[in-house]
Amino acid sequence: MQASHDTRQRIINAAQELIYASSYNEVGVQEICDHARVKKGSFYHFFPSKRDLALAVLEQSHTFMRDEIINKSFHDDIPPLARIERFFTLLYEFHKDSRENTGSVFGCPFGNLGGEMSTQDEDIRNKVDSIFTASEKPFEKALAEAVERGDLQAIDTAATAKAIFAYTEGIMLYAKTSNNPELIRELGKHALQLTVAVNMQ
Amino acid sequence: MQASHDTRQRIINAAQELIYASSYNEVGVQEICDHARVKKGSFYHFFPSKRDLALAVLEQSHTFMRDEIINKSFHDDIPPLARIERFFTLLYEFHKDSRENTGSVFGCPFGNLGGEMSTQDEDIRNKVDSIFTASEKPFEKALAEAVERGDLQAIDTAATAKAIFAYTEGIMLYAKTSNNPELIRELGKHALQLTVAVNMQ
DNA sequence: TTTTTAGTTGACTGGTCAGTTAAATAAAGG
DNA sequence: CCTTTATTTAACTGACCAGTCAACTAAAAA
Structure with missing residues (x-):
């Protein structure tokens, strides 16, 4: 010792x-x-193994994201839909700082590990999947609140929250492959479009 | 020989x-x-190296996706916005077959490699990035045609195409981490919402 | 037919991989 | 104090890693 x-x-x-x-x-x-x-x-x-370390890392990264980005974004000091916009702002600032400090956009720690390991390690896949599912919840809550307030017409809040979070993952992957944090800001602006009902003929 | x-x-x-x-x-x-x-x-x-093989693999996967999914989806036998819907249908069927035949959803070959390698190999990152950028084009073309036909009000077709393709990447990553191809069908339904202008107060 | 070129083969390198082991050391509890 | 338990250390394993090399074979060009 x-x-x-x-x-x-x-x-x-x-x-x-x-x-x-x-x-x-x-x-x-x-x-x-x-x-x-x-x-x-x-x-x-x-x-016991490197794999178990990865699970511990996922857990800690989840805690970090919840404390530093999710909770700060979804605090109820502003209207619910504005919280979603704030989420993308904080996400952008995080990756912009990373890009300035390290030269690289690293993307999403869960998406990265999930994309690499999902077909090789079922425990890691399940862990990432549960983190994804948990991450949808604050979006769903904000959407439900927006519907209640009349800011949004009635929608399937669960499906919409899942769509927004999937979109977020795509944005972070895109930002990583282009090494350009600005994509998070530019594409994030479109996220709320996923909350409206669309009527195509 | x-x-x-x-x-x-x-x-x-x-x-x-x-x-x-x-x-x-x-x-x-x-x-x-x-x-x-x-x-x-x-x-x-x-x-010359394993890395160069990866670049050749990316090239071949790009050709495959263009021939088997992109071109079939965006053929002009149906209206432009219906082509985008057809794209998600074909993408779903491809991954559903994979899931049935192998037991796993493998996600996007470009997103997978980009997520794993972007911070380690600049050539691979650039290759994936250029494939992503090229993949936006058929979406952009369909959107422009839809605007021209009056199916859609005037929008930034380039930005919207990028948003839809980023959303597609997120969907495929999500389908992989949940090992569930149905997510592609369920989330794909929301893609066209990214084409409408939203007015939040 | 002879030379050149393209392709093949298997043995090899030095290094790194995840993981093991046994002994040493330190802290805590009695 | 002494025993038990937690932690640390360094040397080790066997497998595997990407990549090299020289000799070999076959086909094509001259």
Whole structure:
């Protein structure tokens, strides 16, 4: 116990940072340990496998996103639909900062891991899927409130929330592949269109 | 030249299949060669590196998608907006078949590779980005035609096409992480909402 | 027929992969 | 104090990684 008592936490933090900046398969356990100033043997004292570390990283990233983006966006100090707009603003600022500080847009940590690992690891796929489903909820709540207030005509709030969140994932992927955070701002503006009923002949 | 003359093509086909079903970093050159019935030395006769193979795979996948989904969807035998709906129908059927035959929804081959590799390989990122940009074009063309016909009020067709394609990427990622092709059908229904102007107070 | 070129083969490199093990050390509890 | 438990350390495993190389074969060009 020469090292401090937060070894496990340092490992998660290092993995979160390294995997988010590249990919699960590109980052090795050794590299994570070096970055966390931990010996590999210690790593396997705290985690049965690299895969279990990934699940812990997903959990921590979910907490981070909920605290730093979701909760701040959906606070009820402004009208419900404005909260959705604020969500895209905060998302944009987060990725713009990342782009300025690191040179890269990293996209969505859940979408990244889900896209890479869903066909290889069922536990990771399920974890990402549950995070996605949970992330729809604040959108759904805002939409229901907007309908109640009369800001929106009656819609299927659950389906619409899912559509908006799927759109968000697409936007983040697009921003990553173009390495351009501005896409989040430009495409985010269209998100509320998914809330209106459309009548095509 | 004991083996047939299509060695290079067999390598690309094997890589396309294997990488699409898992991920770039999960599939090794040796595994690709085994699957293509080619010795590893031959591989490096045709490709300078695994990365260059990935670029060739992206090119071939792009051709496939254009021929099998894009062109079939956007043929002008039906009205322009109906072509966009047909695109999601074909996309759904493709992934439903995949799910039935393999047990898994694999998502978008470009989105998968872009999400995994964009921060690690600039050439791959640029290739995916250019495929994305090219894929917006048939949407844009259909939208412009719809505006011309009076099916749609005047909109920014380029921005809307980009929004619809980003939404498509999000849908495919969501379908992959939930391993559920039905999401493509259910969420695809909302795509045309991105074509209408919205007026929120 | 001889030379050149394209393609094939299998053995090989050095490095890295995830994961293991046994012993050492430190902290906590009695 | 002594025992138990948690944690750390370094050396290790065997498999696999992308990529190299020189020798070989066959077809095409001269």
